Amino acid sequence: MENRERILACALDLFYQRGFDAVGTQEICQRAGVTKPTMYHYFGSKYGLLETLLAQELGGFAEMLSQAAHYRVSVEQSLYRFATVLLDCADANYRAYLLMMSLAYSARENEAYQAVRPYINKIHSLAVQLFDEAAPVLGNMNGRQEQFALGFLGLFNHYILFRGNQKTPGSRVKVSEETKRSLIHQFMHGINS
Amino acid sequence: MENRERILACALDLFYQRGFDAVGTQEICQRAGVTKPTMYHYFGSKYGLLETLLAQELGGFAEMLSQAAHYRVSVEQSLYRFATVLLDCADANYRAYLLMMSLAYSARENEAYQAVRPYINKIHSLAVQLFDEAAPVLGNMNGRQEQFALGFLGLFNHYILFRGNQKTPGSRVKVSEETKRSLIHQFMHGINS
DNA sequence: CAAAGGATATACCGTTCGGTATACTGTAGA
DNA sequence: TCTACAGTATACCGAACGGTATATCCTTTG
Numbered sequence: 001m002e003n004r005e006r007i008l009a010c011a012l013d014l015f016y017q018r019g020f021d022a023v024g025t026q027e028i029c030q031r032a033g034v035t036k037p038t039m040y041h042y043f044g045s046k047y048g049l050l051e052t053l054l055a056q057e058l059g060g061f062a063e064m065l066s067q068a069a070h071y072r073v074s075v076e077q078s079l080y081r082f083a084t085v086l087l088d089c090a091d092a093n094y095r096a097y098l099l100m101m102s103l104a105y106s107a108r109e110n111e112a113y114q115a116v117r118p119y120i121n122k123i124h125s126l127a128v129q130l131f132d133e134a135a136p137v138l139g140n141m142n143g144r145q146e147q148f149a150l151g152f153l154g155l156f157n158h159y160i161l162f163r164g165n166q167k168t169p170g171s172r173v174k175v176s177e178e179t180k181r182s183l184i185h186q187f188m189h190g191i192n193s
Numbered sequence: 194m195e196n197r198e199r200i201l202a203c204a205l206d207l208f209y210q211r212g213f214d215a216v217g218t219q220e221i222c223q224r225a226g227v228t229k230p231t232m233y234h235y236f237g238s239k240y241g242l243l244e245t246l247l248a249q250e251l252g253g254f255a256e257m258l259s260q261a262a263h264y265r266v267s268v269e270q271s272l273y274r275f276a277t278v279l280l281d282c283a284d285a286n287y288r289a290y291l292l293m294m295s296l297a298y299s300a301r302e303n304e305a306y307q308a309v310r311p312y313i314n315k316i317h318s319l320a321v322q323l324f325d326e327a328a329p330v331l332g333n334m335n336g337r338q339e340q341f342a343l344g345f346l347g348l349f350n351h352y353i354l355f356r357g358n359q360k361t362p363g364s365r366v367k368v369s370e371e372t373k374r375s376l377i378h379q380f381m382h383g384i385n386s
Numbered sequence: 387c388a389a390a391g392g393a394t395a396t397a398c399c400g401t402t403c404g405g406t407a408t409a410c411t412g413t414a415g416a
Numbered sequence: 417t418c419t420a421c422a423g424t425a426t427a428c429c430g431a432a433c434g435g436t437a438t439a440t441c442c443t444t445t446g
Binding site for chain 1: 402404405406407
Binding site for chain 4: 219
């Protein structure tokens with residue numbers, strides 16, 4: 001029960017750094033200090049390795065998010081709770097989250113994209129659900145829930161993604177409490193303060 | 194002067210569909226009806242092919258965008274002009290734009306990411322510049338130009354990206370005039386109508 | 387016409403790809 | 417003690433990878 005975890009850890013490292021297609025199984029195994037049959041014993045295929053990796057790193061994520069995807073008290077508080085879970089998870093497992101995001105934005109016919117699709121769809125549908133529940137309060141949305149969800153996730157994901165790019169590789173990327181509130185305020189009330 | 198263009202066209206097709214790393218030079222050449230030395234004669238390397246492709250497809254894009262990245266008349270009109278160029282270019286060359294976006298979101302140490310980096314940085318800095326120029330009108334931004342630019346581009350890019358995913362492969366993806374105005378309104382005034 | 391040089395093909399390079407047949411461990415249960 | 421099985425390694429597979437040495441075409445130019 002040690003090789004298995006080491007393989008997963010090395011795979012996450014390498015996939016995050018250089019991408020799924022750009023990394024070979026040999027390099028993963030070499031860095032993990034095992035041989036290829038060991039990896040294939042546990043995961044069956046390179047794609048299976050990716051699936052297991054995503055399930056392990058992101059499995060609890062969707063669960064936590066689904067609990068936060070309900071309207072409660074006010075729109076602002078609801079969005080704040082949802083965004084908090086989103087950002088906390090992204091912080092807690094930064095590499096896995098960015099791996100997911102990069103795969104989500106990759107070519108649709110790439111097989112690696114298929115692996116993250118369920119997670120992306122889940123997050124998206126939860127965001128839509130939240131706005132659905134907020135519809136009675138927000139007033140005539142006229143089906144703009146989709147657009148709101150897209151905008152909301154786009155704002156935060158884009159922020160997480162590009163903040164990461166600006167930092168030096170080693171530094172821990174953490175979206176501050178102040179930034180979080182500022183982003184939510186921007187989403188809710190626009191840029192005219 | 195025909196093989197060269199056909200190679201570029203096939204490369205765009207395949208990179209868009211399956212990603213840079215997942216596509217081999219042999220497949221590109223085969224589909225273009227040429228042999229590998231021909232491709233290497235024109236582009237020198239697989240990476241050189243990508244660079245040439247991006248330069249051809251996105252070269253004029255940054256130029257057009259830079260002309261629109263100035264404050265004029267009002268914030269709303271300025272953002273509208275900027276967004277119009279952004280969306281028109283994304284529409285006019287949908288595959289190239291999504292290729293750029295997917296590479297932009299890919300792993301930072303992937304060599305393909307290096308190829309799109311200048312374009313991404315350019316677009317981002319132009320958006321920041323626009324908000325910089327609007328600072329006197331928008332009031333105390335306190336360095337929030339960065340955040341606004343991120344939010345603006347995040348909203349639109351996310352929208353372009355995920356709209357594309359929902360459509361059937363063949364259908365032309367076009368962000369309508371109405372949607373464009375709605376998105377800008379959302380960005381400027383938030384979700385409280 | 388001759389020379390030059392861009393464009394293209396044949397055939398091939400060494401390397402790495404994802405994946406596996408086989409056999410050997412070490413340990414747990416009968 | 418024998419059996420069974422998960423785990424692991426050696427050695428290997430055919431295919432595809434990115435890239436190239438060499439030679440021939442074809443057009444342009446002197």
